[in-house]
Amino acid sequence: NAGVTQTPKFQVLKTGQSMTLQCAQDMNHNSMYWYRQDPGMGLRLIYYSASEGTTDKGEVPNGYNVSRLNKREFSLRLESAAPSQTSVYFCASSEGPIGSYEQYFGPGTRLTVT
Amino acid sequence: DQQVKQNSPSLSVQEGRISILNCDYTNSMFDYFLWYKKYPAEGPTFLISISSIKDKNEDGRFTVFLNKSAKHLSLHIVPSQPGDSAVYFCAARGLNNNDMRFGAGTRLTVKP
Numbered sequence: 001n002a003g004v005t006q007t008p009k010f011q012v013l014k015t016g017q018s019m020t021l022q023c024a025q026d027m028n029h030n031s032m033y034w035y036r037q038d039p040g041m042g043l044r045l046i047y048y049s050a051s052e053g054t055t056d057k058g059e060v061p062n063g064y065n066v067s068r069l070n071k072r073e074f075s076l077r078l079e080s081a082a083p084s085q086t087s088v089y090f091c092a093s094s095e096g097p098i099g100s101y102e103q104y105f106g107p108g109t110r111l112t113v114t
Numbered sequence: 115d116q117q118v119k120q121n122s123p124s125l126s127v128q129e130g131r132i133s134i135l136n137c138d139y140t141n142s143m144f145d146y147f148l149w150y151k152k153y154p155a156e157g158p159t160f161l162i163s164i165s166s167i168k169d170k171n172e173d174g175r176f177t178v179f180l181n182k183s184a185k186h187l188s189l190h191i192v193p194s195q196p197g198d199s200a201v202y203f204c205a206a207r208g209l210n211n212n213d214m215r216f217g218a219g220t221r222l223t224v225k226p
Contacts, residue, residue, distance in 0.1 A: 031211060042216030090157050097211050105157030
C-alpha cells in the first residue's frame with residue numbers, strides 16, 4: 001500500500017517548456033488535490049477533483065491544467081512554464097470532498113523553472 | 115490574504131519539555147482545524163484535528179486547543195521527543211475539503 005505517489009521527484013525546466021506532473025493513489029479515495037508550496041507560505045490549492053470525472057479550480061489555478069484520468073490518477077500540466085512556477089508541488093487525496101476526511105499527501109515534486 | 119497565520123517560524127525546546135505551537139485564523143466560517151507534520155523531502159502527514167464544536171482534542175502526546183472567540187488554536191506536545199523535530203502546519207477549512215487553508219508552518223526543533 002504505497003499511499004500517494006508522485007513523479008518525478010525533481011525537475012528543471014526552461015521558461016516556455018511544458019511538462020506533466022503525475023500523481024496516483026491506491027487508497028480508493030474519491031477526491032484528489034494539487035497544491036504548491038512556496039517559501040514562507042503555506043500550501044495553496046491549485047486544482048482539485050471532488051470525484052472521478054470532475055475537476056475545479058482552487059486558489060491559484062492560473063498557468064495550470066489538470067486531468068483526472070481515472071479514480072487513481074490525477075495529473076497536473078504546465079503548458080508554458082514560467083519562473084513564478086518554481087515551487088514544490090504536492091498531490092493529495094481524501095475519501096470524500098465533504099466531511100471530516102483528512103487529506104493524505106504524496107512526497108512532492110520540486111520544480112525549478114529557469 | 116492569509117487566512118491562517120503561524121507567527122512563529124521556528125521553535126526550539128528541550129527533550130521532555132512541552133512544545134506549544136500557535137495558529138491564528140481570520141475566517142469565522144472555518145469549522146474544522148487540522149495540524150500536519152512535515153519531515154524534509156516528505157509530504158505533510160496528518161497529526162490531529164478538531165471540530166469547531168469542541169475546544170480540546172487529545173491523541174496521546176498531542177493535544178489541540180481551540181479558542182473560537184479569539185480565533186486561535188494551539189498544538190501541545192508533551193513530552194517533546196527529538197523525533198518530533200519537523201515543520202508543523204496548521205490548516206483550517208469549512209465543510210468542503212477543497213477549501214483548506216494552510217499556515218506557513220513552524221519549524222520545531224527538539225534538542226536531546
